[in-house]
Amino acid sequence: MKKSVQTVPKITLKQLAVFVSIYQTGSTSRASEELHLSQSAVSSSLTELESRLQMPLFERVGRRLNQHPNAHPIYIQAQAILGQSLTLEHY
Secondary structure (H helix, E strand, O other): OOOOOOOOOOOOHHHHHHHHHHHHHHOOHHHHHHHHHOOOHHHHHHHHHHHOOOOOOOOEEOOOOEEEEOHHHHHHHHHHHHHHHHHHHHH
16 A cells, blocks of 8 residues: 655745845845845845745835735644744754
8 A cells, every 4th residue: 555645845945035035124135134144145045935835925016025915824724833943953
C-alpha cells in the first residue's frame, strides 16, 4: 500500500519575515533596512511569496504599497509561523 506524500509548500521563512516587515513598516525600503537585505532582495521575496500564494498582498500605486484585503489574514498566519519557528529554535 502506497503512502501519499504530503506536498511541502515552497514558502520560506525568509519570505514570511519580509512580508511581515513590509506589512509593519509600509515600505520595501524600510523593510530592507530592518532586515539588513537589499531593497531588490526584499522586492523579489515579496513577489515570489505573492506568486506562491497566487494572490496579491499589496497594491502598488506608483512607488507606494497599499495593503490588499488579502494581506491581513496572511499577516496573522505569518506572525504565528515565525513565532513557532523561533520557539523551535529554543529547544
